[in-house]
Amino acid sequence: GDSVTQMEGPVTLSEEAFLTINCTYTATGYPSLFWYVQYPGEGLQLLLKATKADDKGSNKGFEATYRKETTSFHLEKGSVQVSDSAVYFCALRDSSYKLIFGSGTRLLVRP
Amino acid sequence: GAGVSQSPSNKVTEKGKDVELRCDPISGHTALYWYRQRLGQGLEFLIYFQGNSAPDKSGLPSDRFSAERTGESVSTLTIQRTQQEDSAVYLCASSLAGGARDYGYTFGSGTRLTVV
Numbered sequence: 001g002d003s004v005t006q007m008e009g010p011v012t013l014s015e016e017a018f019l020t021i022n023c024t025y026t027a028t029g030y031p032s033l034f035w036y037v038q039y040p041g042e043g044l045q046l047l048l049k050a051t052k053a054d055d056k057g058s059n060k061g062f063e064a065t066y067r068k069e070t071t072s073f074h075l076e077k078g079s080v081q082v083s084d085s086a087v088y089f090c091a092l093r094d095s096s097y098k099l100i101f102g103s104g105t106r107l108l109v110r111p
Numbered sequence: 112g113a114g115v116s117q118s119p120s121n122k123v124t125e126k127g128k129d130v131e132l133r134c135d136p137i138s139g140h141t142a143l144y145w146y147r148q149r150l151g152q153g154l155e156f157l158i159y160f161q162g163n164s165a166p167d168k169s170g171l172p173s174d175r176f177s178a179e180r181t182g183e184s185v186s187t188l189t190i191q192r193t194q195q196e197d198s199a200v201y202l203c204a205s206s207l208a209g210g211a212r213d214y215g216y217t218f219g220s221g222t223r224l225t226v227v
Contacts, residue, residue: 034215036215036218042220043115043202043218043219043220043221044154044202044204045218046215046216046217089153093215097142097144097161097167097206098156098159098167099144099156099204099215101146101153101154102153103152103153104153
């Protein structure tokens with residue numbers, strides 16, 4: 001079945017460092033891909049999405065490009081801030097209704 | 112409402128008791144989902160509603176778990192005879208259309224259930 005694999009955390013960075021969180025997927029069809037973020041004590045929020053190959057989703061300085069050839073959707077940010085500390089979830093949605101999530105990656109940004 | 116509302120936000124219950132968790136989706140969202148998030152783990156799909164019917168209940172872990180939705184609005188997740196392994200955050204989400212590929216979900220803040 002469809003699945004999402006994320007790099008294990010926690011990822012610890014200093015402020016203004018470059019961030020990459022790896023995400024790869026397995027799907028039989030052509031899914032839409034999402035990144036969700038969960039800040040401490042809050043619910044999940046949609047961060048960005050891409051619906052077809054080579055699309056780039058972006059929001060709040062974060063970017064991710066839908067790479068069909070490598071079945072990947074890595075999350076990147078050029079300069080992280082302390083306020084970016086959160087848990088990040090990669091997810092896919094195929095032709096059905098269900099969002100399938102990765103296990104989440106905790107990011108800790110130190111001042 | 113403006114967002115997905117869940118209640119209670121926290122629930123502590125004794126092992127063996129029944130609990131009810133409530134979700135009030137965004138007005139007009141026909142699709143509603145329940146997920147479970149155990150400590151330090153990802154999201155586990157429980158059940159999906161389209162309108163008032165549940166075409167996919169495949170994620171419910173046992174027959175102690177049930178859910179219903181009325182009026183294409185509020186949904187209730189019921190856990191009977193709670194066990195310690197039921198301790199988790201239960202998340203509800205809603206979406207404009209269950210089958211649209213490019214729709215993400217809007218999540219509620221969750222109910223943190225602790226079984227002691």
